[in-house]
Amino acid sequence: MKAKIHVYLKPGVLDPQGAAVAGALHNMGYDEVTAARQGKLIELDLTGDDVEAARKRVDEMCAKLLSNPVIESYSIELA
Amino acid sequence: MKAKIHVYLKPGVLDPQGAAVAGALHNMGYDEVTAARQGKLIELDLTGDDVEAARKRVDEMCAKLLSNPVIESYSIELA
């Protein structure tokens, strides 16, 4: 089984990377870009095939390690 | 319009962050994790509503700036 975890900054939290990327795209002439945000994508390979059990475990991993609850949120996709 | 760009390391490229994540999860007792990879998720807000035109432009942005072809691949989702 594979888990795809998307970790992103909570709304309202400053995203310096996103801001710099938007600036660089503007400098390169991509004026249609009005904002950019950058997040992390973590992919895990998992043994087992109980999707619901896996979701619980991955959720735990996210809360404990993969995201920083002070400034980040996350979402999980299992496949 | 929003573009979601997923940038990931090509197979065979070493991924120190992914390796560290897998190692840390093992130390925490998540033995079901057999591998981890870390990529980037970049979200762009775009003006205009021609999806196909946008895709071409975003593809260009990815090739020129958002990914490094020596080590990375990317995929684009528009919505």
Added chain:
Amino acid sequence: MTQYAEGITAEIVKEHGINDAEYAVILDRLGRAPNLVELGIFSVMWSEHCSYKSSRAHLGKLPTKGEKVIQGPGENAGVIDIGDGPNGKKMACIFKMESHNHPSFIEPYQGAATGVGGILRDVFTMGARPVALMNALRFGAPEHKKTRQLVSGVVAGIGGYGNCVGVPTVGGETNFHAGYNGNILVNAMAVGLAEADNIFYARGAEPGQPIVYVGSKTGRDGIHGATMASAEFDDQSEEKRPTVQVGDPFVEKKLIEACLELMATDAIAAIQDMGAAGLTSSSVEMADKGGIGIALDMDKVPQRETGMTTYEMMLSESQERMLVIMKPGREDVAYEIFKKWELDVAVIGETTDTGRMVLTHKGEVVCDIPVAPLADDAPKYERPYFAPEVRAQLNAKDVAQPSHMGEVLLKIMSSPDMASKAWIWKQYDRHVMADTTASSEDPSDAAIVRVHGTNKALAITTDCTPRYCFANPFEGGKQAVAEAWRNLTATGADPIAITDCLNFGNPEREEIMGQFVGCIDGMAEACAKLDFPVVSGNVSLYNETNGVAIPPTPAIGGVGLIPDMAKRAHFGGMREGDILLVVGETEGALGASVYLKVIEGREDGGAPLVDLDAEKAHGDFVRGQIRAGRLSACHDLSDGGLACAAADMALASDMGIKLAHEGNVPMHGYLFGEDQGRYLLAAAKEDAIAILQDAKADDVPVHVVGLAGGTAVTVNGAHPLELDRLRAAWEGWMPALMDQLVEAAE
């Protein structure tokens, strides 16, 4: 007069940390009830953090003047004269230390990073190019469940910010103690250089001048952070997370360059960084110091988020922002420079002659209050206190003698406070700017940073021994200042002045206030006697969790000048056959010592006493010997006494030391006692003879204590500790601690 404006309740006033008496003053000064924006502004300006309401009454005791002081406390940072620069122009050194304790406990990476960003802004706001960073860190017990994660995050945050802005982090100190389990201390110090006649102050604005906002956009970051920094922790504090700000060192770097470029023109009337309580404190301070009024159009404030209210904009603590009052008609100069650096810039208002702060938002006046009361009428409390009981001295004769001194030395050198902190400082770029001559990795009692393009250097140190301050606040305060002076002296520098960061618990508790007053009194005495004035500083109170306060921790940041780089000393140059000498008397003070804690598991006993006259005489003597070129190595004696200083010297010189013990002081007291005012010197035989002769003439006590040679530290030919073993243990402790850490990526 109605007591409360529409929508305001007693509860809301209380949430703003304003008590009844304070509220009554606001009603009186306004002649009406404040609205929410006005209440918010009073609340941040009158918070402990901005107003120093509990500490002001005592801070005044600290000596702040001296021949070399250009600007003492009261501005963004202190300024001292360091003589001529590369082009013959008079140079100044500008420095300050500040705490970021509470934010770092909640979010260690961002808390520490934004602490570095904030202290850098205090320094470059005054026109200085930052040239060095230091950090003084106190963590909980190493085995405490949170400690590793906090260490890892704080260190990464300090490095992440400092490395990126390109200012070397050259030194610091790190302690571990259970007293900080629930409340770590992260104190950062920044040092900068400027031409003495091109310093910028918050004062100097006149009516009719444009107010220019530069830097990052304003978001809803850290609203009420300033009040949080002054509030005691409880178990719910971790819920207050969203108030943590995120730093952007890339923008800070651009801001430094852009501000220095703007300052090279003559277009600025006054300038102020937006620190705690951002737009509020920066505008009020400039208005107050210039004796003028201020009018802001909130619609013009660059905003990161939509729908922001005036309240949010005025209280936001978004990072990397500055407020500049320009000379009329010179706005273009600022626009051109800040556009080049791709930073936001906007004229958001102007100075007035009304003495009032008037804010307009969407065409309506949303705040109209007199400026003066915000600063002048800030509450000032003479908090009641009692002096804590002073513990009795501890005689070495009453502490059991260990059998093998080498094994004891090994244990002490690999204990948390004494072990190498390479795990930390390897994560800091110590060499960027190419002027670092000595940093954490080098055998130097202070960091040494050259004054660019000259043969002079700054010596910089941070010091405090909280165990002593806890045992005896007065002596502990004295000792912290004396140790900083001693560390600068040991490099051959002339100590010039200090900054401080006074970290204490809840001042509303009488014993805590007693610690605070005791430490200040001790510091004041040491500063006066050593001619080592305080030029800037910061107070951090309410450092406690669930009613348990941290050990009193008045961190001292000392700065000195090495006039000639050829005449300095370090402790890595000992050569075979060198004679080892101790300057100062050894009585074996084991009270509150590292020995007692590590070997006996005790923390009792009185703090060692500092004889300031002796301190001065010994230091001046040592500095003279350094400048006479007689020493191959020089090290101050502090934690762990003679044996630990000898071990440092032996490791750094890669050469053993044969110590000799004689006299009445028991061997463990002799080796590990922490008597103050002492130095360990190594010198070739003929130099040692000359030193002893000078000592006699100057009436300074100097004793021969050993000889350099071999591959071990020994005492009276016994108790051997091989250097290889010592090095492995000393270097190994911290990696062993941290390697158990489960580390998150990024």
Added chain:
Amino acid sequence: MKSAVIVFPGSNCDRDAHDAIEKVTGQKPAMVWHQESELPEGTQFVMVPGGFSYGDYLRCGAMASRSAIMPAIVAHAATGAPVLGVCNGFQILTESGLLPGALMRNAGLKFVCEKAPLTVENANTQFTSRYEAGAQLLVPIAHHDGNYFADTETLDRIEGEGQVVFRYGRNPNGSARDIAGIINEQGNVMGMMPHPERAVDDGHGGTDGLALFESLLGSA
């Protein structure tokens, strides 16, 4: 020799590079802002300095390598003129395709600042002619992303062509084959993670970087 140091927003070793070049040549290099589209008339040596251009955001060196001045640097390199990238400059040169491979996050994931032991692998380049082949140097490193990566084929090729110029004595960051610095096939574009400009006078605690500037710039 006329030199230029390129300045990007976030460069922070630009002054250090300037001073090292001035020390060796007695001439001040031109400081060239990234938004320029041409190098100053007569420029021979171009140095891309260290730092955190664009905050190291996205990928280290990525945004800088797309800036206005880069085409001019690429064209300059094509004429065979010397170009040196140090630390972030090395990252910018790989991102721009002037040098093969990429610099990834350090294997230990932490920023590493230390004096790194290096071996001169190739003393036959215009950057290293004043070193002995096999010489052992001590040069400061300070980076978060210095872990050199290239596919096996590329690694074999650059090894075979003598394009590995410096190797670490003790690998600090996980770099493939301990690589610390490489040169292009033509021998005029070099990139390295260690900072030679931080080892050019006694106050630095070592002068092992000096010979690099002397090799290239002649004098002293």
